[in-house]
Amino acid sequence: MNKPLLTQSNPQMNTISRRRFLAGAAATGAGLMFLPRTRLFGADAPSNRLNVALIGAAKRACAHYGTLKDENVIAVCDVDKNHLAKGMAQFPQAKAYEDWRKCLDHPGIDAVLCCTPDHTHAFISNWSLNRGYHIYMEKPLAITVNEARTVRANYLGKKNKLATQVGMQRHAEPNFNRLRELVHDGAIGNLKEVHAWGNRKFPKPGYLPAAGPAPDHLNFDLWLGPSPEHPYNPGYFASDCLSWNMYWDFGIGQMGDMGSHTMDIVWNVIDADLPTSVKSESPEAFNPDVTPVNLMTSFIYPANSWRDKIRVAWHQGGSMPKSPSDWIDLNKISHGALFKGDKGYIVCDFTSRLIIPFGGNADMTYFKPRPENEVTSNLGNFQKQWTAACKNGKPSETSCNFEYSANMIESMCLGLAAFRAKEELLYDGAAGRITNNDAANAFLTKPYRSGWTMNG
Numbered sequence: 001m002n003k004p005l006l007t008q009s010n011p012q013m014n015t016i017s018r019r020r021f022l023a024g025a026a027a028t029g030a031g032l033m034f035l036p037r038t039r040l041f042g043a044d045a046p047s048n049r050l051n052v053a054l055i056g057a058a059k060r061a062c063a064h065y066g067t068l069k070d071e072n073v074i075a076v077c078d079v080d081k082n083h084l085a086k087g088m089a090q091f092p093q094a095k096a097y098e099d100w101r102k103c104l105d106h107p108g109i110d111a112v113l114c115c116t117p118d119h120t121h122a123f124i125s126n127w128s129l130n131r132g133y134h135i136y137m138e139k140p141l142a143i144t145v146n147e148a149r150t151v152r153a154n155y156l157g158k159k160n161k162l163a164t165q166v167g168m169q170r171h172a173e174p175n176f177n178r179l180r181e182l183v184h185d186g187a188i189g190n191l192k193e194v195h196a197w198g199n200r201k202f203p204k205p206g207y208l209p210a211a212g213p214a215p216d217h218l219n220f221d222l223w224l225g226p227s228p229e230h231p232y233n234p235g236y237f238a239s240d241c242l243s244w245n246m247y248w249d250f251g252i253g254q255m256g257d258m259g260s261h262t263m264d265i266v267w268n269v270i271d272a273d274l275p276t277s278v279k280s281e282s283p284e285a286f287n288p289d290v291t292p293v294n295l296m297t298s299f300i301y302p303a304n305s306w307r308d309k310i311r312v313a314w315h316q317g318g319s320m321p322k323s324p325s326d327w328i329d330l331n332k333i334s335h336g337a338l339f340k341g342d343k344g345y346i347v348c349d350f351t352s353r354l355i356i357p358f359g360g361n362a363d364m365t366y367f368k369p370r371p372e373n374e375v376t377s378n379l380g381n382f383q384k385q386w387t388a389a390c391k392n393g394k395p396s397e398t399s400c401n402f403e404y405s406a407n408m409i410e411s412m413c414l415g416l417a418a419f420r421a422k423e424e425l426l427y428d429g430a431a432g433r434i435t436n437n438d439a440a441n442a443f444l445t446k447p448y449r450s451g452w453t454m455n456g
Contacts, residue, residue: 050134050390051108053077055100055124056115057087059240060138060167064113065090067383071111077103081217098219100124101456109133111163111390117244118251120225122147125402126454129154129162134390136383138167140256141405145413145444149432150454152406163389165398166405168264169382170350177376179339179348180269184306187355187367188341195313195321196266196337197330198258202246206289208233226452246291248446253291254316255412262335264400265348266312267408269339274429275299275312275411280419282319293317297415314415324356417443 049072054061057078073091077100078084088096097103100116104127111134114124122142128135129151142148155164170176183191210231214220220232227249236244245251280297294317303309315321321338323330324345330336339346343366344357357364379385379399389398396403418425421440427433434440 048391050387051110053103053106053109053112053133054087054091054094054115055103055112056083056138058083059115061087061113061115064115064136064383067381067387068113070384071387074108075103075106079219079222099222101127104128104131104133111135111387114138117223117225118143118241118256119227119249122151123226123452123454123456125151125164126154127456129158129164130455132158132162134163134386134395136165136167136386137402139260139405140252140409140412141166141402142409142413143252143256144446145410145417145432147445147454148406148410148413151402152410155402155406159396159401159403161395163386163395163398164402165382165386165389166260166400166402168260168400168405170261171264171268171399172379172382172385173350174378175348175351175353176265176268177378179265179337179346179353181370181376182346182353182355183269183339183341185367185370187344187364188339188346188357189343189362189366191270191307191310191339191341193311193313193340194266194270194337195315195340196259196262197315197320197333198254198262198335199317199331200254200258200334201293201317202242202253203293204246204290206287207247207249208235211235224449226448228447228449246293247289248291251291252413252416253293255291255295255314255416256409258335259314259316259412260409261350262337263314263408263412265337265350266339267404268399270301270307270310270312271304272301272312272411273407275301275414275427276429277424277426278411278414278418279424280415282419286420286422291416292419294319295415295419297412297418299411299415314412324358328354328356413444 051074052068052071053075054068054073055077057076073094075097076084076087076091076094077097078087079098084096088094095106112128113136115138116124118140121137121140125135125137125141142151207230211233214232224230241257245257246253277300278297280295282292282295284292284294296319297314299312301310301312313321320330328347333349336349343359343362344355347354386398389395414427417440420443421437423437425434425440426436428435
């Protein structure tokens with residue numbers, strides 16, 4: 001079976017400098033510049049529109065139609081003819097494609113916006129980077145450690161030319177900035193531990209059985225893409241991603257679904273790269289078909305210039321952290337986070353937050369809120385942050401670029417490797433290797449169908 005090129009790189013980066021730079025980079029004007037494919041952009045350019053290929057034309061893609069109306073969609077691709085028709089109705093001048101591999105070779109593409117199933121994300125991302133395209137990829141960026149590392153390594157060589165964004169659009173909520181400011185400014189003292197959780201539960205016994213041929217409008221073979229063979233079953237298409245993303249060959253369950261959004265609350269604050277150890281616990285036995293529902297994963301991240309080494313825990317499907325107070329019921333927050341400092345706690349969700357001082361010395365006199373003129377500006381429209389970065393000469397300044405996002409999803413995938421290994425794993429992030437259990441390195445990748453490669 002073909003496997004993706006396992007290009008390893010040192011993912012360490014000056015995250016703090018990047019974040020500070022982002023904080024001061026609000027609302028800059030777009031000047032004239034040449035992009036890698038020699039198209040001219042800028043306020044005075046003859047055309048300030050990107051030539052975009054939309055891959056995955058309906059359902060989640062509908063949320064992007066408004067942004068894409070301000071660009072020039074020249075290609076639309078979907079394996080489902082009914083979905084393709086919806087996309088073509090929105091962008092009738094575009095050329096229609098069924099196979100994303102052929103779509104990516106359409107002449108004149110500047111940028112790709114992709115809304116396909118999770119198991120194709122790393123493939124389409126890497127192919128797009130190989131062709132010099134800017135790319136917006138729906139979350140998760142990858143479903144294995146090696147997929148995340150391969151895409152990140154490719155991106156790092158092109159970050160000054162290509163704008164990337166992963167679809168963690170809740171990042172645009174002003175609460176993300178407020179949480180970062182509160183923790184960094186010392187509202188809870190020195191940060192010691194962080195928890196994030198999601199309460200979704202979608203148990204499945206295993207892959208669905210064969211249920212006859214796929215309907216004529218669906219190319220099920222292309223939907224499978226790089227995944228190993230599975231028979232068609234309409235249950236995979238009963239609703240949205242919750243019909244298939246819990247299966248190992250198609251996704252990573254809640255780790256990649258709401259985990260991408262909720263862990264982003266934490267990731268935006270802690271300035272971490274990759275963990276040094278990972279441990280997962282679950283009351284469930286390993287199912288070779290389906291990812292776990294109930295899971296708690298603990299990550300240890302090294303100290304950096306402003307905080308000590310910390311433990312970060314992800315909880316899902318019934319696992320929950322202990323509440324900081326008997327009168328706060330964390331179970332009423334479906335997706336949230338808890339930041340623990342030596343002088344208090346912050347409990348939050350995507351849009352709101354609560355500070356809880358704790359201890360005899362927690363009188364809040366140590367906390368000096370920043371002046372109004374130093375408060376981080378709102379991000380604004382998440383998708384348009386990406387399209388602006390494609391044009392303004394600052395492509396790496398998107399909030400969820402392929403470095404930031406690959407580091408986060410690599411961590412989450414390591415949590416699933418630890419679940420499968422049934423023990424704490426020690427991880428060398430520079431080498432991309434588990435150092436205390438050589439057999440567990442097999443869990444950092446997965447099998448793919450012959451004929452599919454990440455380096456097309």
